[in-house]
Amino acid sequence: xxxxxxxxxxxxxxxxxxxxxKFLENFIREFQHAQEVExxxxxxxxxxxxLNFRLSADEDFFHVYIRNPEFKIFGEKVIGKRKEDMVELMxxxxxxxxxxxxxxxxxxxxxxxxxxxxxxxxQFIDELAIEIx
Numbered sequence: 001x002x003x004x005x006x007x008x009x010x011x012x013x014x015x016x017x018x019x020x021x022k023f024l025e026n027f028i029r030e031f032q033h034a035q036e037v038e039x040x041x042x043x044x045x046x047x048x049x050x051l052n053f054r055l056s057a058d059e060d061f062f063h064v065y066i067r068n069p070e071f072k073i074f075g076e077k078v079i080g081k082r083k084e085d086m087v088e089l090m091x092x093x094x095x096x097x098x099x100x101x102x103x104x105x106x107x108x109x110x111x112x113x114x115x116x117x118x119x120x121x122x123q124f125i126d127e128l129a130i131e132i133x
Contacts, residue, residue: 001049004072005130007095007114011064019132021055024062028053061133067126073116081125083109086118 002013011019014027028044044053050068055061069079074093078086087098090111099110107120115131 003049003068003070004075005116006074007093007111007116011130011132016132019062021062024053024055061131064130064132066128066130071128073128078118078128079125082123083107083118083120086125090114090116 002010004013005011008016010016012027014023024044028046031046031048043055045051046053050066050071052065054063054065056063067079070077071079074089076089078089081089083100086109090096090098095111095114097111097113099112101108101110107123109118109120110116115133117129117131118125119127119129
């Protein structure tokens with residue numbers, strides 16, 4: 001599996017337009033070790049890849065939460081990067097607007113246009129979320 005995301009283009013090696021509920025369910029079926037979590041959303045965890053797929057209750061969009069240190073955005077590994085490094089990478093690739101926020105003590109950097117949110121621990125990215133509509 002290609003552990004990468006190019007905003008508005010490709011996620012995990014597939015065109016972003018392909019990702020919908022049916023495609024997600026078929027994608028998950030390919031992995032024998034996927035764990036389905038019981039809650040109010042469609043929630044699958046691929047432990048081997050440190051990926052968590054969550055489909056919204058109304059099924060309009062889903063999030064992929066990633067902790068895999070090999071995951072790349074625009075060809076660069078992002079887990080462990082500092083905020084300034086991520087801002088520069090996103091700017092180089094045409095995503096200038098972002099919001100830096102702290103919610104419940106968690107520092108976040110959101111690039112809404114790219115569908116990306118980065119979560120920081122001790123000033124370094126330790127998780128990211130990709131939102132696909």
